[in-house]
Amino acid sequence: MSQQIPTSQKVAIVASSGARVQIKDHPVKSPEQLAPGECLLKMHCTGVCHTDLHAAMGDWPVKPMTPLIGGHEGVGTVVAIGKNTERSPIKIGDRVGVKWIADSCRDCEQCRKGHEQNCENIKISGYTVDGTFSQYLVSYVHSVTPIPEGIESEAAASILCAGVTVYRALKYSETSPGDWVVLPGAGGGLGHLAVQYARYMGLRVIAIDGGEEKRELCKALGAEQWIDFTQCKDIVAEVKRLTDGRGAHAAVVTTASSSGYTQAIDYLRDNGHLMAVGLPAKATLDASIFFTVFKSITIHGSYVGNRQDAVEAINIAASGAVKCHYKMRKLSEIDQVYDDLAKGKIAGRVVLSME
Numbered sequence: 001m002s003q004q005i006p007t008s009q010k011v012a013i014v015a016s017s018g019a020r021v022q023i024k025d026h027p028v029k030s031p032e033q034l035a036p037g038e039c040l041l042k043m044h045c046t047g048v049c050h051t052d053l054h055a056a057m058g059d060w061p062v063k064p065m066t067p068l069i070g071g072h073e074g075v076g077t078v079v080a081i082g083k084n085t086e087r088s089p090i091k092i093g094d095r096v097g098v099k100w101i102a103d104s105c106r107d108c109e110q111c112r113k114g115h116e117q118n119c120e121n122i123k124i125s126g127y128t129v130d131g132t133f134s135q136y137l138v139s140y141v142h143s144v145t146p147i148p149e150g151i152e153s154e155a156a157a158s159i160l161c162a163g164v165t166v167y168r169a170l171k172y173s174e175t176s177p178g179d180w181v182v183l184p185g186a187g188g189g190l191g192h193l194a195v196q197y198a199r200y201m202g203l204r205v206i207a208i209d210g211g212e213e214k215r216e217l218c219k220a221l222g223a224e225q226w227i228d229f230t231q232c233k234d235i236v237a238e239v240k241r242l243t244d245g246r247g248a249h250a251a252v253v254t255t256a257s258s259s260g261y262t263q264a265i266d267y268l269r270d271n272g273h274l275m276a277v278g279l280p281a282k283a284t285l286d287a288s289i290f291f292t293v294f295k296s297i298t299i300h301g302s303y304v305g306n307r308q309d310a311v312e313a314i315n316i317a318a319s320g321a322v323k324c325h326y327k328m329r330k331l332s333e334i335d336q337v338y339d340d341l342a343k344g345k346i347a348g349r350v351v352l353s354m355e
């Protein structure tokens with residue numbers, strides 16, 4: 001096996017925060033160098049998340065490592081497993097997914113409570129450890145997500161971040177079938193999957209985003225109502241009008257714009273849930289405390305998902321109920337993809353092949 005593993009590979013790397021991403025040669029860790037619990041993956045493909053752009057810019061209050069190999073929603077085949085790895089749930093030849101949480105310790109308080117995303121010793125793909133914008137990647141046998149048969153790697157990739165994240169946000173939104181959910185950012189990577197998971201859960205969807213391409217996508221995926229944020233003068237009034245004056249039961253905000261959040265407090269009905277997902281770099285949540293209390297609103301920061309959320313999200317996708325809408329590009333085209341993402345030009349997702 002090891003003879004087939006090259007010593008060098010192509011990666012997309014950002015030298016310092018804000019620098020342009022470049023394709024470079026980079027060493028591949030040999031199977032002998034793998035620590036117990038590590039595995040080496042030959043990557044098939046990777047999605048590009050808006051988070052990767054935040055990481056490349058270094059615009060969040062928590063800084064990524066540099067030089068940075070980004071990427072955190074990839075699929076690959078296991079080509080090696082570290083010596084002395086105990087109780088590995090995966091074996092050589094398996095197809096697995098890499099998500100934002102590259103690895104968690106499974107022993108700290110947060111892990112014991114199932115909150116692996118808040119592990120005190122977390123390793124984050126494409127942020128604190130090398131990510132999926134690479135042809136070969138070291139990952140962790142206890143944290144990778146097995147990919148079931150019946151779903152192509154390209155269709156599975158973005159479920160590992162975008163899918164898991166919105167699936168979990170909806171799961172904890174305390175909604176029931178027939179309830180209304182508003183999805184600001186519905187035409188983007190996370191949002192278009194949120195439309196589908198919401199429909200799968202029996203929710204009625206009001207999609208908010210901008211432009212004809214995103215409207216068509218949201219409607220085709222099952223959004224019952226559409227609001228174009230670039231045209232609509234009063235989004236709060238429009239949501240209320242569409243919900244018989246009562247407001248929506250929940251909002252899953254996947255835009256990185258602060259207005260998406262403020263409006264939600266106003267259009268949610270009593271006991272509504274605001275699921276905060278989009279991550280603007282600097283904005284604060286400017287909500288009326290009076291109405292948050294008076295309307296018994298819950299504001300819930302929802303951060304990716306744990307291993308179980310990933311398994312549930314990928315199984316629903318593999319059943320055919322949720323499909324990532326993606327365009328294929330090459331790893332070598334990532335710079336252009338970042339430009340398009342920054343301009344809001346991508347409906348759904350871009351998935352990269354590893355060339």
Ligand code: 8ID
Nearest residue numbers: 050051185187188189190209229255256277278279303304
């Ligand atoms: O765990 C988490 N919470 C998590 C996980 C993954 C990603 C959070 N994120 C964050 C990303 O870092 C990013 O800030 O979620 C945000 C959305 O990621 P994405 O879906 O990958 O981005 P996108 O594909 O660019 O989609 C964003 C959409 O928002 C629309 C854009 O047109 C785009 O379709 N949009 C914007 I910009 N402003 C809007 C507005 N005011 C808006 N839609 C409605 N109203």
Ligand code: ZN
Nearest residue numbers: 049051161162
């Ligand atoms: Zn992501």
